[in-house]
Amino acid sequence: MTYTISAPPHKKTKLDFKTLNYSKIIALLPLCLAAIYFFGIPALGIIVASVVSAVVTEFAIQTISKQKVRVADGHAAMIGLMLALLIPPEAPLWIAAFATFFAITVGKHVFGGIGSYIFNPVLVGWVFTRSAWSGFMTPASIPHIGQFSDLILEHGAGLMVGVSPILLIGGLYLIYKRYIDWRVPLSFFATMIVLPQALLFISGVMDLIHKGSLNPLMYMSQMFAVLSPSPELSYSMIGIVFFGILFLATDTATSPITKKGRIVYGITCGVLVFIYGYFANYVDGLLYGIFLANCVASFIEINTMPASYGTMSCAEKAYRRVMDKIPSSLKFEVVNNE
């Protein structure tokens, strides 16, 4: 009887790259259907043109460069689908086809393919077409959340991705399944909430200073202004921001791999998106913001490398320095290790 021999581990996860890509595509399908319902046939045309162009481009590149053809892993199709959602439905089909062609060639394969690209290919394709044909690529309207029903169906949506923020809930399921990481979305989202509220507080205080108010209680009362939602939030909590948080920022190759780094990266994304969005609009702001955050991702990564286990962090060292000076009889903590 013959037995297989191989190197350990002898049991591995069933999850593979293909599953990850297809699960993202499936998570985006409800949104696509809503977009087709909302914008009609042109939206379907954009999606089909974009996905077909992506798959054909990938197939062509891998054939020409004599690599193994791996179109079936769904990565190209996923890029195509995501990019289609960022193109206005009124745009001609060739824009969609060209944007994905550019995303796959320059965005993905020029940098070395899967796992090696430094900019999210979706954003590369979008940024290029946005700059080259800004007339076609400017959305007809910029949405904002007026009432609650806007979360379910947004009538002011200019892009397909904005039609229904609630349908992006598939992304949350992917986080629950650990198909996408939770650190980046959480810190990104938290930053997007905290910054507008902080701005509200700062502007309130600045107002008081301009008025020349000297009553400290007035300043104190501004603390409570933070609790009421800032008007900025209704502009930032739109479909494309959720899409960016759940699907664009979490792209694995363009985000740091260290635990701390992912949190820092999420905050960086949040800050950049907020600055862009505050001075311009959140649709362009989100995409440019994440694009810029991609630039610093590897810088964040190399600066957040974990130390060897058991090494004290800066905070712990400072705490130790203080605690070591206090006589042990005054302390409640554990000190007597032999």
Add this chain to the structure above:
Amino acid sequence: MEIKKLETLPEKVIIPLRQHRGAVCEPLVKKGDRVLIGQKIGGSAEYQSSAVHSSVCGEVIAIEEAAHPDGNKVMSVIIQPEDSNESVAFSACKDVKPDKLAEFIKESGIVEHYGMPTHTVLRPKGKKIDTVLINATSSEWIGGTFKTPDDYAFQMIDALKLLMKAAGAKKGAIVLRTDDKESIDAFEGIEVDKKKLKVAPLIGSRNVGYYFNEQNSDIVIVSQERIFGKKILNFFTYRVTGRKVKIGCDPTDAGVAVCGIRSAKALYDAVHEGTPFYDTVISVEGVSNKMEYLFVRIGTTFKDVIDSYGYTGEIGKIIANGVRTGVAQYTDQVPVTKGTTRISIQKPEEVIRGESIECIHCARCVDVCPVELIPSRLAVMADQGRFDECRQIHVENCIECGDCAAVCPSKIHILQLIRYAKDAIEMAYEDMPEKESSNLKLGCGCGGE
């Protein structure tokens, strides 16, 4: 937990003369000799070695190289057993003097499951041991001959005292697993030197040192979560005692001896009944729906173990010592040795066939790593031969648990790449002069003092 005993008489028994790390034993028997149960059939004058005993009564049919579950071939004594329980006269020797105890352990053939002979762990040359730990976090080794859990707890405490006596250590601790209710209940409230002990959890900076003080006892029982891996000793020592073992050293450099339940039990038996280490309990996975436990004699072939369950299905893979880091066997004619803890069988359809693709930086490996490494980065560095950069990101801390490779969606052989880097670093620095190496902070920082 139910433990079966292998009753059928095997066709042949293969006893490797090297079941430990160190010198190979010289065979003390010849072809055609009749040996008895417990008879010493291999021994060595070297300190770093451990005696080997026959586990059956029968005739030596060959002394030749035979397959070993580690994947290599080792000189082995092959015995054809006969249906007899004749054994050498075992005599209990309860009053062994502390300084003779190490020699006694060596003669009884007691070896840690990770390969080191127990006496070299307790009495390392030129080092002083002050704390002995019994790692009881893997409960599948428990049992065999324990009648009740209380019996187990009592014997472990006794064995710990013996180990401390052998090592000349003042302090000792037994480390349980937090989710192992059975043994925690057994140890809860046990009396040691007229003091009732509690099972104390290891949380935050509360390590054994704290509990030695709190319970005012030289022996404590603590519990922690399970960790596993091929090289866990340094990490285990850090978690339990808070002592950081320097890179390139082992726990004995920090004054800590880590023993397993199996060797503790073997020592207890050797002292109280005089029996050397020739039988053990292993777990068998894959022959039925649940985990099976089997009491076997050392030297029984894997084939006999599998056949004893009446397993007739097709076998794709036989793995010794667990599916995570174990070695796949090319034949079923390999013996159970002192270091064998588990036999796993996979059906042909369960055997994985994955093709590695590029790393997609999903960071799953980073999330699962118990020692806070960046396995994907280490794998890339090792693949490109940038070993110094591996060292800078603490490749030596790796406990080789294999979690990173198991969760990788790109199916990269991270564990092998890390081992490759570790071996390369070890080789590059092994001939470094000691003094120079400690100045440069290379190799073992302890300077071998």
